[in-house]
Amino acid sequence: MNQETNKGGLAKHAFYWGSIFGSVVFLYQVFSVWIKFSGNFFQTLLYSFFVVFALMFCLSKYKRNNPDVNLTFGKSLGLLSIVSLVMSAFFMLFTFVLIVKLQPTLLQDTINQMATMMEAQGTDISFLTNESFYSITQIAFVISNFGFDFMGNFFYALFISFIFTRNNAPRYEQYRNITKDSESEEEKEEIENKD
Numbered sequence: 603m604n605q606e607t608n609k610g611g612l613a614k615h616a617f618y619w620g621s622i623f624g625s626v627v628f629l630y631q632v633f634s635v636w637i638k639f640s641g642n643f644f645q646t647l648l649y650s651f652f653v654v655f656a657l658m659f660c661l662s663k664y665k666r667n668n669p670d671v672n673l674t675f676g677k678s679l680g681l682l683s684i685v686s687l688v689m690s691a692f693f694m695l696f697t698f699v700l701i702v703k704l705q706p707t708l709l710q711d712t713i714n715q716m717a718t719m720m721e722a723q724g725t726d727i728s729f730l731t732n733e734s735f736y737s738i739t740q741i742a743f744v745i746s747n748f749g750f751d752f753m754g755n756f757f758y759a760l761f762i763s764f765i766f767t768r769n770n771a772p773r774y775e776q777y778r779n780i781t782k783d784s785e786s787e788e789e790k791e792e793i794e795n796k797d
Contacts, residue, residue, distance in 0.1 A: 611668065612664070612677065612680065612681050613684060615660070615663070615664050615667070615681065616660065616680075616681050616682075616684035616685045616688070617684065617688060619656070619659070619660040619663065619685055620660070620684060620685040620686075620687070620688025620689055621688055621692075623652075623656040623659075623660075623685070623689055624688050624689040624691065624692030624693075625692060626652070626656075627649075627652070627653075627689055627692050627693055627696070628692045628693070628695060628696045630649065630652070631649075631693065631696040631700075632696060632699070632704070635700065635704050635705065636704075650754075650758075653686075653689065653754070653755055653758055654758050654762070656685070656689065657682050657685060657686070657755070657758055657759055657762050658762055658766075660681065660682065660685050661673075661678055661681060661682060661762060661763075661766055662766075664681060665766075673766070673767060674767060675763055675764065675767045678762075678763040678766055678767050679759060679760060679763040682758075682759035682762060682763055683756060683759055685759070686752055686755035686756050686758075686759050687752060689751075689755060690748050690751045690752035690755055691748070693747065693748065693751045694744055694745070694747060694748035694751070697743070697744045697747040697748070698744050701740060701743060701744070709736075709739060709740060709743060710736075713736070713739065
């Protein structure tokens with residue numbers, strides 16, 4: 603029963619903070635497009651720093667709120683994976699808003715570039731003008747952005763989980779209790795031998 607409560611608390615915590623940081627990701631990306639800061643190296647670097655900060659914050663907040671829970675590598679990776687998933691979902695929402703409202707010509711420009719390259723190679727490009735192809739490309743673009751963003755976030759989650767749980771305090775406590783028990787048994791044996 604206690605394990606189920608911990609799992610529920612872990613997922614709830616992950617969704618809560620993932621939604622908050624995901625909202626910030628969405629606003630940051632929209633603002634970057636608005637001030638024409640998106641797409642460059644510094645914008646991507648700043649976004650990466652923010653993701654790492656968000657994941658570390660979520661994990662440390664969970665540890666602080668649940669000091670009795672032994673946060674293993676699996677639990678911390680599960681927590682950060684959910685946070686990453688939620689943040690990536692907000693990034694996917696931004697991608698959708700980007701190609702529908704903010705820069706509706708972005709996808710069409712990409713298709714036009716692809717058509718120019720294919721035409722130069724003598725390939726048939728009639729399928730590029732098909733409306734259903736454009737709809738499929740839109741969906742694929744949004745989903746692929748979600749996938750790439752989640753893979754990047756998951757890599758950070760993996761790294762942070764490893765660092766945070768490498769020297770886990772409960773393991774040390776467990777080892778200390780075992781040595782205390784063995785020492786007390788040795789003392790008992792010495793007392794019995796003296797008698």
